Amino acid sequence: MKIQSLVVIFCSIGISAFAQIAYPKTRSEDITDTFYDEYTIEDPYRWLENTSAFEVQDWVKAQNKLSKKILTKVSRKTKALTLIERYAYAEYDNPVKKGDYYYKRAYYSNYTTPALFYQKNLRFDPRILVDPNFISTKDVITLKGYYPSANSELLAYQFARNGSDWAELKVVSLKNGRHKKDHLRNLKFSSVAWKDDGFFYTTFPKTSQFGKTEGQEVYYHKVGTPQEEDKLIFKRQRKSMQFDFMTTSDERFFLLKELDEERGEVNIFYIDYAAEQPALKPLLMKLEYGSSVSVLDSHDGKLVARSAYKADNGNIIKIDPENPRKWSAIAAEYEDALLMYAVPLKEKIIAIYQFNRRPILVVFDYVGNLLYSKAFPVGSSISGFNGGREDEELSFSYNSYTIPPVIYNFNLNTFEEKLTEKTGVTFDIENIQYEEAEYTVNDTTKVPMILVYKKGMVRDGTNPVILKAYGGFGVVSRPSFDPSIVYFIEQGGIFAFANIRG
Numbered sequence: 001m002k003i004q005s006l007v008v009i010f011c012s013i014g015i016s017a018f019a020q021i022a023y024p025k026t027r028s029e030d031i032t033d034t035f036y037d038e039y040t041i042e043d044p045y046r047w048l049e050n051t052s053a054f055e056v057q058d059w060v061k062a063q064n065k066l067s068k069k070i071l072t073k074v075s076r077k078t079k080a081l082t083l084i085e086r087y088a089y090a091e092y093d094n095p096v097k098k099g100d101y102y103y104k105r106a107y108y109s110n111y112t113t114p115a116l117f118y119q120k121n122l123r124f125d126p127r128i129l130v131d132p133n134f135i136s137t138k139d140v141i142t143l144k145g146y147y148p149s150a151n152s153e154l155l156a157y158q159f160a161r162n163g164s165d166w167a168e169l170k171v172v173s174l175k176n177g178r179h180k181k182d183h184l185r186n187l188k189f190s191s192v193a194w195k196d197d198g199f200f201y202t203t204f205p206k207t208s209q210f211g212k213t214e215g216q217e218v219y220y221h222k223v224g225t226p227q228e229e230d231k232l233i234f235k236r237q238r239k240s241m242q243f244d245f246m247t248t249s250d251e252r253f254f255l256l257k258e259l260d261e262e263r264g265e266v267n268i269f270y271i272d273y274a275a276e277q278p279a280l281k282p283l284l285m286k287l288e289y290g291s292s293v294s295v296l297d298s299h300d301g302k303l304v305a306r307s308a309y310k311a312d313n314g315n316i317i318k319i320d321p322e323n324p325r326k327w328s329a330i331a332a333e334y335e336d337a338l339l340m341y342a343v344p345l346k347e348k349i350i351a352i353y354q355f356n357r358r359p360i361l362v363v364f365d366y367v368g369n370l371l372y373s374k375a376f377p378v379g380s381s382i383s384g385f386n387g388g389r390e391d392e393e394l395s396f397s398y399n400s401y402t403i404p405p406v407i408y409n410f411n412l413n414t415f416e417e418k419l420t421e422k423t424g425v426t427f428d429i430e431n432i433q434y435e436e437a438e439y440t441v442n443d444t445t446k447v448p449m450i451l452v453y454k455k456g457m458v459r460d461g462t463n464p465v466i467l468k469a470y471g472g473f474g475v476v477s478r479p480s481f482d483p484s485i486v487y488f489i490e491q492g493g494i495f496a497f498a499n500i501r502g
């Protein structure tokens with residue numbers, strides 16, 4: 001695994017050095033747009049959007065030439081990239097179980113993009129399932145997502161060419177690794193949800209390279225048929241509407257969420273395939289945009305969802321499709337802990353909360369009884385809990401800013417954790433200190449912060465500091481391993497992460 005960050009490199013360049021750099025000239029044009037007869041926006045560099053123009057290509061080459069010159073000089077002086085590369089080296093394996101198989105992306109040979117491997121048993125070596133170089137030898141192929149069918153017989157996967165947001169989709173047999181003839185195009189920002197011998201997906205009308213991405217449409221594709229025969233499931237006349245969708249693990253329900261950002265509303269529709277005449281029906285309409293409901297799965301004919309409606313920190317609820325407005329809480333909101341995500345299983349629900357700069361693992365039953373809880377160290381994160389709904393053990397990963405992912409199996413009956421494989425690094429993890437801190441904002445509210453530095457450091461106010469912060473859209477930024485942070489700390493620096501309000 002290789003992770004690089006340039007933020008550390010630039011810390012070692014003096015401000016005076018930047019002042020002496022002769023940057024390529026960027027001409028500006030007198031271009032303005034007026035919106036709603038009121039707001040005027042200047043756009044002097046619109047000419048740079050024409051990436052096929054020779055002038056733009058020459059400008060990019062000049063910028064790259066300058067950047068390479070500066071970065072090469074700095075790299076030779078500090079050896080930062082070499083050291084970051086050394087700290088980035090970590091040995092670990094993180095197979096993800098979906099249905100009957102374990103999947104993982106991994107590099108092989110000297111190819112620049114990872115391939116998709118799979119295996120039925122972790123005791124044997126995985127087999128390659130999707131090779132990006134088999135798709136194309138002239139384009140750089142990046143796998144964007146993979147989606148096995150409920151019966152683990154087929155797998156749909158998306159890929160993009162040369163960094164494009166536009167994706168294509170193919171289908172491969174999990175029994176023999178052979179590809180079907182299906183080849184879908186013009187997917188963008190699409191998930192895939194299986195139902196029987198086909199799946200749902202979304203696409204947009206393709207305009208120009210920098211044209212607006214709008215007019216989303218939801219389709220159903222039956223495996224073995226051409227894309228032109230796909231069935232249109234949902235679209236709107238208002239092209240700004242956005243859709244998200246899923247099928248429950250038993251494939252009884254199809255859920256479609258409609259986001260109306262202009263009106264600040266969310267609408268949720270569903271199809272119950274157990275009904276005499278399955279049809280798309282409204283489930284919850286005109287929900288407030290910021291306090292939405294996200295259906296996770298179904299249990300005994302009811303929908304299990306995560307909600308922030310009248311519960312800012314989030315709760316887990318159960319919805320009866322026949323009477324959707326009278327939902328009941330499975331796990332009530334906690335005053336001081338934020339619900340990050342939840343994983344519904346056959347008889348239990350795993351929930352991850354964020355409390356006081358640390359994650360907490362909690363297990364409930366469907367009645368709402370608390371069966372187990374555990375707090376993890378400050379500045380860490382846990383994720384995953386992959387496996388089937390009926391599996392006794394699920395895998396999850398633990399990591400922090402300075403610890404690469406460590407993979408454990410979690411037993412749902414005994415609640416015991418078992419290390420799957422050791423994770424190797426090239427530095428002393430025990431020599432790094434994590435400290436909880438707080439700072440006060442102008443309305444006297446105390447906001448949490450984490451400090452990471454080398455043990456035994458004398459903090460006299462002269463230590464170099466990298467401050468990172470995030471606080472927008474109700475999203476919590478979770479710690480993840482970054483070798484450039486390790487490098488900075490080893491050089492005597494302090495890394496600080498501040499939760500901010502936004």
